[in-house]
Amino acid sequence: MKLLADENMPYVQTLFGDWAEVTTCAGRDITPEQLKGVEVLLVRSITQVNEALLTKADSLRFVGTATIGCDHIDTELLAQRNITFASAPGCNKVAVGDYVLAALLTVAEHKGWLLKEKTIAVVGVGNTGSQVAERAHALGMEVLLCDPFKAQQSPTGFVELAQALTADIISFHVPITRDGAHPTWHLLDEEVIHQLHGDQVLINACRGEVWDNNALLLRQQGANPLTLVMDVWEHEPEVLAPLVKHTLLATPHIAGYSLEGKARGTFALYQALKTQYGQEVMNSVEQLLPTPPITHITCAGEYDQDLCTRLVRLIYDIKADDRAFRAALGQHGFFDQLRKQYPQRRELGSLAVESTQIDVQNTLHGLGFSAQR
Numbered sequence: 001m002k003l004l005a006d007e008n009m010p011y012v013q014t015l016f017g018d019w020a021e022v023t024t025c026a027g028r029d030i031t032p033e034q035l036k037g038v039e040v041l042l043v044r045s046i047t048q049v050n051e052a053l054l055t056k057a058d059s060l061r062f063v064g065t066a067t068i069g070c071d072h073i074d075t076e077l078l079a080q081r082n083i084t085f086a087s088a089p090g091c092n093k094v095a096v097g098d099y100v101l102a103a104l105l106t107v108a109e110h111k112g113w114l115l116k117e118k119t120i121a122v123v124g125v126g127n128t129g130s131q132v133a134e135r136a137h138a139l140g141m142e143v144l145l146c147d148p149f150k151a152q153q154s155p156t157g158f159v160e161l162a163q164a165l166t167a168d169i170i171s172f173h174v175p176i177t178r179d180g181a182h183p184t185w186h187l188l189d190e191e192v193i194h195q196l197h198g199d200q201v202l203i204n205a206c207r208g209e210v211w212d213n214n215a216l217l218l219r220q221q222g223a224n225p226l227t228l229v230m231d232v233w234e235h236e237p238e239v240l241a242p243l244v245k246h247t248l249l250a251t252p253h254i255a256g257y258s259l260e261g262k263a264r265g266t267f268a269l270y271q272a273l274k275t276q277y278g279q280e281v282m283n284s285v286e287q288l289l290p291t292p293p294i295t296h297i298t299c300a301g302e303y304d305q306d307l308c309t310r311l312v313r314l315i316y317d318i319k320a321d322d323r324a325f326r327a328a329l330g331q332h333g334f335f336d337q338l339r340k341q342y343p344q345r346r347e348l349g350s351l352a353v354e355s356t357q358i359d360v361q362n363t364l365h366g367l368g369f370s371a372q373r
């Protein structure tokens with residue numbers, strides 16, 4: 001069986017190599033010719049799987065994306081052609097939670113904020129947004145949840161977008177949609193951007209097109225710029241370069257790039273595909289992962305935001321990602337290059353943190369660290 005996979009998908013050889021003829025290539029460069037005779041196509045978010053790509057894909061039986069977002073896949077077309085489709089919901093939600101936590105702590109350091117005195121609005125309360133909300137609660141923040149679809153099912157506990165937009169920090173975790181009752185394309189449009197006040201912080205770790213980047217640049221060039229954390233950009237891999245110097249943190253769509261998150265993505269497709277072919281599956285992704293560089297730490301003393309910042313940076317230094325982005329900005333192909341060469345990043349849960357004080361221990365677990373190893 002011929003299997004073609006994105007080269008940035010870890011563990012493909014390990015999981016599929018014994019029963020498929022595996023070829024890998026750059027996800028943005030896959031051509032219709034390459035799909036001739038291919039039965040299984042495994043992609044990440046940068047491959048547009050559409051009519052144009054599938055013109056010569058006569059043998060294709062299975063398409064999988066090792067990502068949460070599916071906006072790059074024409075799922076109707078796959079259904080029409082009887083091609084099984086699988087994605088990896090939630091695979092990198094913990095990594096996105098880690099990313100936003102690291103961003104919050106860096107924003108707080110920059111602004112001299114105590115996060116427990118601040119309000120955060122989470123827009124989109126699914127897999128990734130819930131991770132962010134949990135961590136924000138653990139930090140002692142007031143958390144506003146905005147999700148009109150979830151609010152329909154359970155009307156209490158959610159706020160309207162207008163109220164969410166009053167929070168000190170607003171973090172976006174929605175899929176990109178252009179239709180329906182609550183489309184997210186340019187959810188943050190020129191009008192909304194101009195209503196915000198200069199002390200507010202915006203975080204985008206979902207899809208670039210949720211924010212109107214040109215309108216945002218205009219706002220940032222004015223008198224009261226916002227504090228911006230941008231992992232995703234309109235028209236990736238292009239970036240509106242002048243906007244970068246108006247961001248506090250800028251990264252190349254790597255919020256979900258923990259080793260665990262990527263491995264879970266490939267593993268979800270392995271399970272779906274093996275099940276389709278009636279084969280036995282390994283049931284845990286853990287056995288694929290190497291031992292993390294630091295596995296255990298004991299904390300003395302009280303909990304404070306500074307302790308939290310130091311512990312998070314031990315595992316994930318978001319400022320290093322930001323520095324690499326700014327250093328490479330403008331070089332040809334820099335965005336994809338940074339993603340391809342992304343260093344191995346572990347999740348906070350790979351570190352067991354112990355404290356003799358139960359409240360410290362509980363807070364750190366709420367932030368995503370493990371208890372015992």
Ligand SMILES: NC(=O)C1=CN([C@@H]2O[C@H](COP(=O)(O)OP(=O)(O)OC[C@H]3O[C@@H](n4cnc5c(N)ncnc54)[C@H](O)[C@@H]3O)[C@@H](O)[C@H]2O)C=CC1
Pocket residue numbers: 068069070089090092093096123124125126127128129146147148149150173174175176182183184187205206207231232253254255256257
């Ligand atoms: N930067 C990165 O590396 C990553 C980005 N993503 C992106 O983040 C998106 C969200 O991921 P998940 O949380 O796992 O998806 P999910 O499907 O679990 O949750 C999305 C939530 O957004 C809500 N929603 C939809 N439209 C909304 C609107 N107009 N206003 C408020 N809420 C709305 C939905 O009801 C749902 O609860 C993905 O679709 C993907 O595009 C996901 C993983 C990593």
Ligand SMILES: O=C(O)C(=O)[C@H](O)COP(=O)(O)O
Pocket residue numbers: 008044045046066067068069070092253255256257
């Ligand atoms: O899971 C998603 O959705 C994402 O946005 C991915 O984490 C992005 O990774 P790539 O698919 O672009 O490598």
